[in-house]
Amino acid sequence: MGQKVNKRELAGILDVSERSLTEWQAQGMPIEVNAGRGSSNQYDTALVVTWMVERAKAGGAKESARDRLDRIRANREELAFAKDLEEVVVAADLIERFDAMITAAKVELLNTLPDNLASELSARYGVEVDDQLIREPIEAILRKMADYDPDDDALSDGDSDEPDDSEAAAEDRD
Incomplete structure (x- = not known):
């Protein structure tokens, strides 16, 4: 048997409002002495x-519409x-x-980079460089990226420690 207290004292002990205690009473919280309207319970x-522990074990009371709001x-x-x-x-x-x-990067990779790199290489090495030689591998990489599926387990995670298929095939031949 615990200490007998009034509503204000119980609210202080539990660190809740007296209104919460009134709501809990409606949900079944035990009252030792129901003194009636106007008197202190x-x-x-x-x-x-004990009631609070059992209520918590059961998942608590259903949330009221006001509490939910x-x-x-x-x-x-x-x-x-x-x-x-x-x-x-x-x-x-x-x-x-x-x-x-992504769109800005694709524009740069497909349009600006091949032209600029081809011009730079042509000027530096005195050989005419076709920008398609640069553009085609970039397009292939972008196509592969567009086909990326994060749920596809067959794709490598980019770990450089894992051999790719050509390295594994070479090891098998040895």
Whole structure:
């Protein structure tokens, strides 16, 4: 048997509001002495703590509509605050930026790099370099990247310690 306390004392012990205790009473929290309307109820702290433990084991009480709305509003406010602090980003914004970066890189790799590199090599070595010699391998790499499937286990993870198929075949022949 625990200590007998009134609602205000129990609220202080449990560090909750008296309103929460009223809601918990409606959910089955034990009342030692129900003094009736206008009078102070008495609670056995041991019985209340036991009830709280059992309730927690069972997954707690169902969330009321008001509690759910309060929780959703609080989550929304936390998310807005985190966005303001730039601690989080919206996935759609990130994808849009990533797509723009990929497009810009492809334009540079397909258009600017082959022409500039061919001109530079031609000038440096005095030999006419066809920009298609540079463009074709780049296109092949970009096609391979476009076919990338993160769920495909057959693709290498890029670990340089693993031999590729040609190295493994060469080792088999030896």
